[in-house]
Amino acid sequence: MFGLLTLGCSYTCTGYATLERTVPLRAAPLRASEAPFERPAILAKVPAALCVGQRPLREGEVPKRSGQTWIFEASGGLNPELDSSQLSSAKVTVKHDGSCCLVTEKGTLCKRRDIRGGKQPPDGALRPDDTPAQKGDSICWLPVPASGPVVSEDVFHRSALSIRDGVTVAHSLDSAGEPVEVPLRAGCSYELVGPSMQGNPHALPEQPVTVEVVNAKGKVSNRKAARHYLLQHGMAEVSDWSMEAFVDARTRRSSTAHSTSPRTSWKG
Numbered sequence: 098m099f100g101l102l103t104l105g106c107s108y109t110c111t112g113y114a115t116l117e118r119t120v121p122l123r124a125a126p127l128r129a130s131e132a133p134f135e136r137p138a139i140l141a142k143v144p145a146a147l148c149v150g151q152r153p154l155r156e157g158e159v160p161k162r163s164g165q166t167w168i169f170e171a172s173g174g175l176n177p178e179l180d181s182s183q184l185s186s187a188k189v190t191v192k193h194d195g196s197c198c199l200v201t202e203k204g205t206l207c208k209r210r211d212i213r214g215g216k217q218p219p220d221g222a223l224r225p226d227d228t229p230a231q232k233g234d235s236i237c238w239l240p241v242p243a244s245g246p247v248v249s250e251d252v253f254h255r256s257a258l259s260i261r262d263g264v265t266v267a268h269s270l271d272s273a274g275e276p277v278e279v280p281l282r283a284g285c286s287y288e289l290v291g292p293s294m295q296g297n298p299h300a301l302p303e304q305p306v307t308v309e310v311v312n313a314k315g316k317v318s319n320r321k322a323a324r325h326y327l328l329q330h331g332m333a334e335v336s337d338w339s340m341e342a343f344v345d346a347r348t349r350r351s352s353t354a355h356s357t358s359p360r361t362s363w364k365g
Contacts, residue, residue, distance in 0.1 A: 124176060148171065149171045150169070194294070195328075211235065213235075216232070224237065246310055
């Protein structure tokens with residue numbers, strides 16, 4: 098149940114996207130003296146607490162996804178755009194590795210779909226406020242039906258849902274990693290985790306469930322699948338984390354590495 102640490106207010110430690118951002122802030126690339134990195138496009142959406150860059154793979158390194166020739170990497174120094182007052186009040190949570198989902202304002206579970214190159218969103222795609230996604234949007238959300246048969250690509254999402262007394266509930270995990278059923282919260286984002294997500298880094302067991310699936314010809318059949326789980330972003334706070342020690346260590350590292358740079362101090 099452990100993943101990458103994220104700071105759940107305005108920043109993430111690594112710059113991975115969440116919906117916990119509350120304060121707009123530019124993301125700064127690594128300085129030339131740190132590494133020949135390029136600024137990841139994702140940092141334009143979610144700024145990082147640490148200086149983060151995108152660099153080519155070195156010999157022997159394995160990418161996160163097949164076909165990628167680069168990785169994200171943090172330098173360890175604090176982002177010079179960081180506002181210390183924001184960071185001191187940030188909540189440190191576990192970054193679970195799976196597939197991003199959203200429950201819209203009307204309570205519909207949706208899976209995330211990136212729209213690249215200015216393409217038209219798929220039919221039925223939504224914005225978080227339940228209005229139709231438009232051409233020019235960079236992200237859209239595709240509804241996953243809570244009842245009835247689903248298409249094959251929605252099997253794992255459906256395996257995380259059940260209907261109890263006419264109400265849709267999510268299969269989730271408690272702080273001890275034990276399965277629980279929880280209500281879906283409108284307007285909140287979730288991570289779908291399980292045996293078929295990102296290589297199952299959380300080592301979740303394969304609990305079999307049956308999901309109704311409809312094919313392109315409209316034929317409905319039952320398919321066996323492993324249970325997956327929806328974890329609300331920010332649900333697992335790191336209780337023994339010392340923000341003061343984190344900030345102090347990174348400040349000293351930044352000051353030592355860039356003592357001549359006027360951008361090593363924070364805005365405060």
